[in-house]
């Protein structure tokens with residue numbers, strides 16, 4: 001698939017296949033095209049050439065409005081929580097597609113089977129992500145790492161088949177990252193979600209991924225198991241931006257071995 005913005009080429013002939021139930025990471029230097037790729041898969045961008053297959057359905061442009069019904073959920077690079085809603089309310093927004101007319105109202109007040117079901121889904125996800133105790137807090141009062149977890153919960157509450165995570169661990173400390181790794185993995189294990197992850201921390205990527213694709217200047221330069229990608233000279237070059245030496249591995253990559 002290819003994608004351009006005016007004269008700027010974001011993706012050139014990128015061909016990726018993610019297997020069901022896989023944790024698949026996309027890495028690459030700044031501006032490599034990682035977010036663009038997720039934006040194409042989630043229907044925010046329409047590719048200039050190529051298509052996106054989700055399950056058996058093929059799209060020239062993924063219909064963003066129908067994303068939830070396709071079983072796709074995503075998080076964004078920047079925090080995007082509603083400060084006027086508490087944590088449970090923000091998580092409930094992940095179900096909004098199921099009833100566009102006032103799902104939140106149903107969850108907090110009125111009786112009925114759907115409201116009950118929505119409430120129990122939110123309760124279950126909050127317990128899963130260990131945020132039950134702060135369900136009624138406003139996101140603005142919480143540490144950054146916890147807010148990122150609320151975003152993950154919001155994406156998970158609809159039980160997506162495909163979960164797109166754009167730098168979910170950015171700005172986190174080591175303990176917060178370890179928690180996030182645990183939750184992403186548990187989500188895959190418990191619900192069989194396929195996960196596409198953009199992440200800059202190579203240690204995390206090596207630890208969590210079944211497979212990794214590497215983008216550089218909008219092109220895919222490698223695709224394989226973590227060990228294959230780690231040892232790929234083209235990948236090492238792209239990260240170092242210099243000619244390689246057989247004995248030289250970038251510190252971050254070596255550290256992740």
Ligand SMILES: Nc1ncnc2c1ncn2[C@@H]1O[C@H](COP(=O)(O)OP(=O)(O)OP(=O)(O)O)[C@@H](O)[C@H]1O
Pocket residue numbers: 005008009010028029030031032033034035036037
């Ligand atoms: N909406 C847009 N309009 C114009 N150019 C864009 C747009 N989105 C992305 N680009 C360009 O496409 C290229 C790829 O950007 P993208 O954000 O996908 O890279 P990235 O790998 O996610 O980078 P980072 O790691 O910094 O988030 C860049 O040259 C960027 O400037």
